[in-house]
Amino acid sequence: MIKVQNLYYKYEDKFILENINIEVKEGFYTAIIGSNGSGKTTLIKHFNSLLLPTKGTVTVDGLSTKKDSLEVRKMVGMLFQNPEDQLINSVVEEDIAFGLENLNISSKEIISRVDKILKRLYIGHIAKSNVNMLSAGQKQLVALAGILVMKPKYIVFDEPTTLLDPKNKKNILRIINQLNKKDRITIILVTNIIADLRHADNIIIISDGKIIFNGKKNKLNKKIIKKAGLDA
Ligand SMILES: Nc1ncnc2c1ncn2[C@@H]1O[C@H](COP(=O)(O)OP(=O)(O)OP(=O)(O)O)[C@@H](O)[C@H]1O
Numbered sequence: 001m002i003k004v005q006n007l008y009y010k011y012e013d014k015f016i017l018e019n020i021n022i023e024v025k026e027g028f029y030t031a032i033i034g035s036n037g038s039g040k041t042t043l044i045k046h047f048n049s050l051l052l053p054t055k056g057t058v059t060v061d062g063l064s065t066k067k068d069s070l071e072v073r074k075m076v077g078m079l080f081q082n083p084e085d086q087l088i089n090s091v092v093e094e095d096i097a098f099g100l101e102n103l104n105i106s107s108k109e110i111i112s113r114v115d116k117i118l119k120r121l122y123i124g125h126i127a128k129s130n131v132n133m134l135s136a137g138q139k140q141l142v143a144l145a146g147i148l149v150m151k152p153k154y155i156v157f158d159e160p161t162t163l164l165d166p167k168n169k170k171n172i173l174r175i176i177n178q179l180n181k182k183d184r185i186t187i188i189l190v191t192n193i194i195a196d197l198r199h200a201d202n203i204i205i206i207s208d209g210k211i212i213f214n215g216k217k218n219k220l221n222k223k224i225i226k227k228a229g230l231d232a
């Protein structure tokens with residue numbers, strides 16, 4: 001479980017996050033939705049120690065993001081809005097293997113894991129391609145593959161549909177749902193699009209750095225959605 005208690009995050013003189021108390025339970029598919037600048041990315045960066053609380057605590061399976069950041073990062077994978085920020089090597093299969101190279105894993109195991117993920121995401125045909133030559137949708141799948149080979153327990157997707165056309169949007173949402181339902185990976189999907197909530201069990205709405213809704217999807221209503229500045 002990712003547990004956020006009494007979290008405040010201050011940047012310069014402004015509180016970007018205020019008194020956040022949420023729990024992301026294992027096995028669930030949780031969506032965090034909020035308008036531009038509401039604090040979504042700032043919040044989720046606290047889940048894997050990329051940001052540390054000004055006040056309050058964040059724990060992942062009981063481990064503090066402050067004290068146990070290395071362990072926490074192994075458990076929580078994060079896919080950013082722009083996959084280019086995440087691609088390091090120029091050849092696809094090398095890029096996917098990058099995280100594994102830094103661990104104590106045999107090259108045989110690395111090749112086998114990378115191979116499996118390439119097939120799983122139907123991107124085997126671009127294994128030897130140059131990352132810079134790929135489409136936005138393909139780049140995103142390569143970035144996701146690089147996370148999946150690390151076998152994280154939790155994956156956070158920060159607005160994964162924004163840069164994609166309708167077909168690729170549908171594809172990534174389908175894959176995310178499959179990772180949750182089939183592989184039992186706990187999913188946190190960040191979005192500002194109501195339609196993206198389709199597969200989520202739990203919804204957290206953030207507005208101006210505060211949580212204004214946290215509950216099951218069937219408890220959502222138009223009034224709350226409007227309050228958050230989102231289109232129904
Ligand atoms: N490094 C930073 N420097 C200055 N301001 C920042 C920084 N990071 C976040 N902010 C401010 O914090 C607020 C929340 O930003 P954040 O990126 O978390 O929002 P968001 O909900 O992810 O927005 P978007 O939907 O546009 O991605 C905004 O007012 C933003 O200007």
Ligand SMILES: [Mg+2]
Pocket residue numbers: 040041042158
């Ligand atoms: Mg953001």
